[in-house]
Amino acid sequence: MSYLNETDEKFERYLKQFRPLAPEPLPRKRQIRMTSHRFVVAAGVAAAAAFLVVISSAVYLLRNPIHSPVGAGPTKDTERSIDSQPLTIGRANALLTRSPSFKTAIDQLAFRSPAIQTPDDSHSALAALSKEKTKL
């Protein structure tokens, strides 16, 4: 090093005795990244599957529309149809299943029009019971 005199060179050697400290080891970022990459792929697959389920459900519902969804309660049409028909065990069961609550079903049964005529080939449950009472 011709640009330095002997004193400078000695001083350089002195300074070089102070060795810089080693840095901390490199963090294993690749492993973390691989894990997060797998998570992203899994999340993507799950999202795609959910999308397919939604689409297929929508297509199915469009092709097979549901007129009276479960739990929606009886509509006016169904009420009218139930009201205009005689009460049988089967219809009572149907009313119980369609009504939003047990109380509603009982109310509907209780306030039925008495002017309902039962067809000849079927018998009203209430009428049959009342006849039995009469006999007693």
Add this chain to the structure above:
Amino acid sequence: MLRKRPNHAQIEALYRQYGPALLLFALAITGERSRAQDAVHHVFLRLLDHPDLRQALDPKAYLFASVRNAALNDAKARRREIAIESESVWFEPPDRDYVGELNVRRLIRALPGDQREVMVLHLWGELTFAEIATVLDISSNTAASRYRYALTKLRDAIAGKEGSHVVSK
């Protein structure tokens, strides 16, 4: 220039070889160990993600330049924060000369930034003045003159503190 893309083992070998000098260089810029460490890690993690040093004419100078950019970018981002005077150790002192380490560290910190960078790059990074010129985007003559100024200042300061026995070791 590297002909092939370096693999991870080669990058880790570069880290072991140049890591201490790179960390010291980053310390000379940031003055704070954690930020210096982050700058060095940033460069090598990026290199592990995209292991391509083929564009670099001199991989060693490229690493020092990258660390400098990372440290300066970090300094820009934190410009509004309060500067904290760091007292973390920079060197492994010879013969447990911790007082000597403290003196050298403080005197290097007291140098003007441009001289401090050249000092660290040449003395501990073992870069030639031509390589330093590439890293700092200055001429080789400027790098050499900055180094001489810095060395003289340090020598005078240490001689003033400890007496002439230091340089005669």
